[in-house]
Amino acid sequence: MNDLATLQQTALRIREHVLAMAAGPVGAHVGGSLSAADILTVLYFHVLRVRPDDPHWDQRDYFILSKGHAGAGLYATLAERGFFPVDELATYARPGGRLLSHPTLKVPGVEFPTGSLGHGLSLGVGLALTTQLDRRTNRTFVLMGDGELQEGSVWEAAMAAPHFGLDNLVAIVDRNRLQISGRTEQRMRLEPLAERWQSFGWNVLTVNGHDIAALLAAFEQIPIQPMQPTLLLANTVKGQGVKFMADRKKSHYVTLTADLHRKALRELHEGAKR
Amino acid sequence: MSLSARTTPAPEWTEQFAASDREIYRKTLLELAQRDQRIYCLDSDMGGLETSFQASLPGQYIDLGIAEANLMSVAAGCAKLGKIPFVNTMAAFASSRAYEQVKIDIAYNNLPVRIVATHGGLAAAYLGPTHHAQQDLAAMRALPNMTVMTPADAVETAKMVEAAAYLPGPVYIRLGRNRTDLVYHADYDFAVGRAVELRPGHDVTIVAAGSYPVLAAVAAHERLAALGITARVLNMHTLKPLDEAALVAAARETRGIVTVEDHSIIGGLGGAVAETLAERAPTLMRRVGIADAFCDHVGDHHHLIASYGVTPGHLTATVRELLNR
Numbered sequence: 001m002n003d004l005a006t007l008q009q010t011a012l013r014i015r016e017h018v019l020a021m022a023a024g025p026v027g028a029h030v031g032g033s034l035s036a037a038d039i040l041t042v043l044y045f046h047v048l049r050v051r052p053d054d055p056h057w058d059q060r061d062y063f064i065l066s067k068g069h070a071g072a073g074l075y076a077t078l079a080e081r082g083f084f085p086v087d088e089l090a091t092y093a094r095p096g097g098r099l100l101s102h103p104t105l106k107v108p109g110v111e112f113p114t115g116s117l118g119h120g121l122s123l124g125v126g127l128a129l130t131t132q133l134d135r136r137t138n139r140t141f142v143l144m145g146d147g148e149l150q151e152g153s154v155w156e157a158a159m160a161a162p163h164f165g166l167d168n169l170v171a172i173v174d175r176n177r178l179q180i181s182g183r184t185e186q187r188m189r190l191e192p193l194a195e196r197w198q199s200f201g202w203n204v205l206t207v208n209g210h211d212i213a214a215l216l217a218a219f220e221q222i223p224i225q226p227m228q229p230t231l232l233l234a235n236t237v238k239g240q241g242v243k244f245m246a247d248r249k250k251s252h253y254v255t256l257t258a259d260l261h262r263k264a265l266r267e268l269h270e271g272a273k274r
Numbered sequence: 275m276s277l278s279a280r281t282t283p284a285p286e287w288t289e290q291f292a293a294s295d296r297e298i299y300r301k302t303l304l305e306l307a308q309r310d311q312r313i314y315c316l317d318s319d320m321g322g323l324e325t326s327f328q329a330s331l332p333g334q335y336i337d338l339g340i341a342e343a344n345l346m347s348v349a350a351g352c353a354k355l356g357k358i359p360f361v362n363t364m365a366a367f368a369s370s371r372a373y374e375q376v377k378i379d380i381a382y383n384n385l386p387v388r389i390v391a392t393h394g395g396l397a398a399a400y401l402g403p404t405h406h407a408q409q410d411l412a413a414m415r416a417l418p419n420m421t422v423m424t425p426a427d428a429v430e431t432a433k434m435v436e437a438a439a440y441l442p443g444p445v446y447i448r449l450g451r452n453r454t455d456l457v458y459h460a461d462y463d464f465a466v467g468r469a470v471e472l473r474p475g476h477d478v479t480i481v482a483a484g485s486y487p488v489l490a491a492v493a494a495h496e497r498l499a500a501l502g503i504t505a506r507v508l509n510m511h512t513l514k515p516l517d518e519a520a521l522v523a524a525a526r527e528t529r530g531i532v533t534v535e536d537h538s539i540i541g542g543l544g545g546a547v548a549e550t551l552a553e554r555a556p557t558l559m560r561r562v563g564i565a566d567a568f569c570d571h572v573g574d575h576h577h578l579i580a581s582y583g584v585t586p587g588h589l590t591a592t593v594r595e596l597l598n599r
Contacts, residue, residue, distance in 0.1 A: 111354075126350055
């Protein structure tokens with residue numbers, strides 16, 4: 001368990017790592033990694049039962065990054081949590097390394113390779129259903145992007161989880177309201193999002209996805225009801241923490257020059273002091 | 275070769291396998307699952323499994339409804355945690371609607387999911403091109419880690435399903451739909467990836483996969499024999515891994531190869547054999563199968579594939595043309 005200040009410091013370091021990866025030769029999916037950074041921090045440093053030195057520990061909670069585009073954010077989190085050395089982050093997208101833009105099984109701590117959208121929740125249903133059948137206490141957490149919810153397979157899984165009474169399954173939506181071409185509500189409307197999930201039989205908690213105290217409180221409530229899955233609808237900002245990227249669709253994929261990298265770090269630290 | 279397909283079968287033998295490949299598969303799956311609690315039946319509203327499998331083993335039956343993408347990914351999740359899921363859907367849906375889930379969640383993870391697809395090729399017949407699967411073997415064959423098989427009859431279906439249950443990686447088994455005549459009238463040693471020589475021959479080799487094609491090949495053998503031509507008949511029940519040794523031997527020991535399949539002539543059995551022989555033992559070849567076109571004329575399965583030349587008569591003519599006699 002970590003106190004609030006420590007978690008905030010961890011989230012800041014994760015954002016620093018993401019910016020460093022985006023300063024590499026091919027850039028990175030920055031916006032969605034920064035919007036998910038606080039959620040990933042709370043999950044890996046407070047919520048998830050994991051053993052970094054034994055990634056396949058059979059009592060662990062399972063985490064699936066369905067929005068595989070945020071690979072950089074996940075790598076930064078896994079490295080900070082001790083699944084592999086932080087130094088390895090410098091090999092992101094470098095030939096010969098194992099840190100591809102989208103996560104693969106070669107990375108310790110990754111349960112499923114992801115990147116093509118709309119797979120994670122179904123995989124999560126498979127894990128949660130199996131652990132339920134085997135009367136095991138492992139929980140499964142799936143982090144999805146909001147644009148990803150436009151994939152039809154998400155709704156197949158959304159229908160299945162309440163049907164099987166999977167109270168050991170937690171879906172989290174990183175609701176940053178942007179996808180590559182612009183605002184989600186203009187590209188393909190998602191609202192009323194909470195009501196849609198509720199109508200499928202999910203317990204929905206809405207939370208500020210950048211308020212670590214609020215995230216901690218929300219995860220404390222899970223599961224809200226036995227035999228019902230939980231959806232954490234986390235309102236976030238794409239590119240959160242860096243002013244010139246925040247809530248901009250251009251933050252989706254960024255290659256930072258040395259100057260922009262310095263500027264991004266400066267804004268990150270200024271924002272953290274406030 | 276232990277097989278003697280011309281042996282007159284005992285009445286109890288024909289009785290035991292007097293069913294479609296699908297019925298024998300379902301019976302075999304239930305028997306396997308009764309012996310091994312890790313085996314799960316994952317259904318997608320196929321009809322019938324609820325009264326057979328679910329009624330007997332409700333704890334090992336999961337119905338995902340009409341949602342094939344979710345079905346495949348859920349199967350991957352189950353397999354990751356030690357289950358042996360048998361996924362039930364139609365070939366058209368397994369290989370096209372849910373192909374991305376099969377590719378990434380099952381094949382890329384190399385998980386032991388067994389996809390058993392019915393209505394392979396044109397077996398859906400009257401249901402039309404939406405339900406036809408003339409591309410499934412090509413699609414599945416292109417996936418790394420995937421074993422791809424299709425049995426010749428009910429006897430082979432039972433053996434294939436048993437063998438598939440404990441292969442380490444993912445498996446695609448393609449079944450037809452109708453009951454077809456038995457090819458095997460005696461027990462034999464089935465091995466994944468090893469072709470079966472159903473008939474000996476030294477003039478030409480007919481390589482077949484699937485029930486109607488194998489039956490047509492065996493019948494063509496008899497017709498050719500009457501013309502003084504001996505045609506070796508290979509049942510290539512496993513398309514991947516392909517029995518390259520049997521093919522190279524056939525190319526060297528006979529004067530040409532004719533493939534026959536209930537699948538597009540692009541990328542399936544004919545494609546696989548051509549790829550192998552072009553590199554290892556170039557030889558004269560003809561491919562008999564579904565032309566590169568959608569099939570929307572009306573007819574039963576037998577009628578439809580016959581219209582594409584999957585018949586003893588067309589095979590005989592093809593062999594004679596190839597041998598130029």
